[in-house]
Amino acid sequence: MVIDALSWLLLTSGGLFVLIGGIGALRMPDLYTRMHASSLTDSLGPMLVLGGLALQTGLSLETLKLLIILLFMLITGPTATYALGNAAAVSGLTPAAPDLEDN
């Protein structure tokens, strides 16, 4: 009972974070800010979702597989974000900066 409720909580909050990341990727003005929005939630969202699923499978081989998947996602997610940002910077994309008035 408690495990089910906790699992529900983790799954819903994981989904919520991924949704926020998606909204951020849509509404941000520039590539760098969009990547920042979606990559942070790409690490937290799977952690919560897979944690919620691991609570459901208990202590078994499936939990180990879920943890290995989580490890894989935590390693490759930030690497992909770095490679994307690096490629953008190397090809000359400058971050959008607000126009500052001289005062």
Added chain:
Amino acid sequence: MEVLGLFNYWVFAALLMIGFYALIARQNLFKKLLGLSIFQSAVFLLYITMAKVDGGTAPIILDPDLVTIFSNPLPQVLILTAIVVSISTTALGLAIVVRIREAYDTIEDDEIRKLDRRS
């Protein structure tokens, strides 16, 4: 509930025609190949939809004495073959597009036909 039970087939029809539209209406050869791959995926969706059984699971018999409902394995086998064949034809099509680009310097169908008519 009849509506929900046939939604897969309507999605199949929509994807089929979307892919077909790209094949006939777009001039870019690369876009035509992408449309062809959407067309093929729609056909896969049709077969796998037909294989589903209510309350079934994937056809993996872990315990032969336990009576379980399984989904139909036969369309899944056919589509496994079809997926691999589809990527083979896509690879071959891409190779031909690359050679056309090198021969005509463009991959737009109307420009290629104009160049052909001129020569």
Added chain:
Amino acid sequence: MLVIFSLFLLSMLVVTAIAIIRSEDLFSAVMLSGIFSLLMALNFFVLDAADVALTEAAVGAGISTVLLLGALALVPNRERNSRRKRYTFVYLTTLSAIVLAISYASFDQPRVGDPAAPVHQHVAPWYLEKTPELIDIPNVVTAVLASFRGFDTLGEVYVVLTAGIGVLFILGNSRTGVLPRRREPKLTSSLKNHLIPRVVGRMLIPFIILFGLYVQFHGEYGPGGGFQAGAIVAAGIILYALLEGEGAALRVLSPYVLVGLAVGGALLYLGVGIACMLLGGAFLDYSVLAADPVKGQQMGIIVIELGVGLAVTGTLLSIFHAFAARDQ
């Protein structure tokens, strides 16, 4: 609940397909087609097709995106929409009429999941009943693919091999030769100056290949098999080629080795069939391979799945190198 989820996934498919067609930048169209393949894999999994979902994810979202990008590097990457607009209305009305006609015809179909549908009545219950008795492996899809319908799978391996041969011949010529030449490492581009992807990638490649081997030999007990494993191992080696440069990847696995893998896998499959004939059975009748017919079937399935995996790995890597080695 699952109904709403699957409705959502199917609608996302249609939205993504429309986005692919409408985007003029071909690079974003290729990325969207990778998303389309992943959504398709999710849909297959919701419809209980685990093997097919794994194949679509590995082959469609993985290898197909790489090949499309490899070809996109060699062609102009914007679509010039110079077509006259007046035919678009004709196309759209005709195709909408066809969609409505197919939807009208779909009302004759049994609803999705109906256990009394004709497709579930004749051959499928026989396969589900006889597999534990005749072949005794848990994954019925592998049993049907490798043993009951082994002849179709033999044809499929040869289709893959033919596509590889075709690509090698189309992208090679008499001057440079059919197989890509090994070039000096300095001339090939790589991620040499980007330390983080190189370190992480090098750490991951052994695990990717190990997972590919796991999927290959676990195909009888769960979703998996030769095609998925071949695509996964090919993806691992393509990652190495992206990180270290395509010249380095050609030095690790030379083009001759790749062609040898492809042809060897296909000949292995054929060889098992001929061995069955020489031992007294029919072509591809694995029961005669061992004293116990069930053990013979299992041995036959393992060996031909190995042949399939080798052929798919060799062919996909040859195709990748043919595109990557093409001089712009």
